[in-house]
Amino acid sequence: MPLLANSPTSPTPSYSSKIDEDGQWDGGSFVPRDFSEAKWKLEGQPWTSTYHTLTKLREFGLDPESERAKKTVELVRHNCRWDHDGQPYWDGEVEECINGQTVATGAYFGVDISSIVERLLGDRMEDGGWNCERERGSVRSSFDSTISVLEGLLEYERVTGGTQESIAARKSGEEYLLKRKLFRRLSNGAVVDEKYLLFDEPGRWNYDILRALDYFRKQSLLTGEAPDSRLQEAIDHVRFKRQDDGKWLFDREHKGREWFTMNEGVGRPSSWMTLRALRVLKWWGEKHV
Incomplete structure (x- = not known):
């Protein structure tokens, strides 16, 4: 649906x-x-x-x-x-979103960023995820912060093998998203934010379910774990958003100074969205994508 x-x-x-x-x-x-x-x-x-x-x-x-x-x-x-x-x-600095992506970038480029990883492990919240508003009093994780940290921990693990503690933290962050089927409230099943159902590239600090699915695709390929069945509804939404010509649209943009644009405009077919969506569906097991 x-x-x-x-x-x-x-x-x-x-x-x-x-x-x-x-x-x-x-x-x-x-x-x-x-x-x-x-x-x-x-x-x-x-x-x-x-x-x-x-x-x-x-x-x-x-x-x-x-x-x-x-x-x-x-x-x-x-x-x-x-x-x-x-x-x-x-x-690194103090904000979880920034530190998560700095871990990903640092690990990728061969920098020892273990001290930032240790900080992120200490910043994890009781519900299993992260929130960059923690220092300002937030006591619940956010989707946006959690995906940024997860991407960092996964890249750190890919490059270094990770640690027992970082792998446990990664799994707890994944569980935070999976329990909510990537976009629903745990309390009543309502959609947390309709923007999570819109696709964009580059997402920067913003969360959407295609970004989350692409993360779980990478996690599965790295660890050898089978796709989690709780991703099914998000997969169905990706499939639903495919246009009659087989492409996906660019749904929203983030205004601000940039070096160049990566799409032709909101509401127009996007090669980037199409690539990412097809990649996810192929990983899920779609035979004809």
Whole structure:
């Protein structure tokens, strides 16, 4: 049943032409150097800083053994400091979403980020997940924070083998999502947020069920575990959203400064959405995708 009635189009990323001499992008770790709170309110969150760019380079598959990647990692190590309190970049900061993706990127590029992993293990909430609002009093996990941390722990595990503690934390975060079938409230089964049923790329810190399914696909391929049956309703929604021409649409965008766009516009067919959806359905066992 439907839950909502509702080709990569960008040029090859030219991040090398955007990088600063000190190895940063746009002069900052999470926020560009020249960005102000007033600009944020006017333009939206910027996506051109070092953190966001390194995340995309990882997702695009930049060879971590390449000379350029290794040089950038070292430049970031020596020159980049977090906006929060001036912490060295590869030491992480305090927010779970940021630390989760920093773990993923650091592990991918061969950085020892075990100290950030340890912090994330201590930040896990009683219900099994994470919430970047924890320091501001939140006592419940969020879908957005949990998926960001899970992606980091899984990449850490892929590269290093993980630890007994990190694997247990990963499994508890997965269970948090699975108990809720990726998008439903545990209390009454209602949809937590209808935006979770809309697909976008790049998702950045935002959660949606296609991102979660892609995570579980990667987890299954790494661990050899069979797909969990509690993913079925989310899979059905992915199948429902396929258009008559076999493609999937780009559902929503996140405004703000960026190096380039990856889709042709909201409501239009998207090669990125189609690739990701087909990949998930093939993993699930669809024979004709």
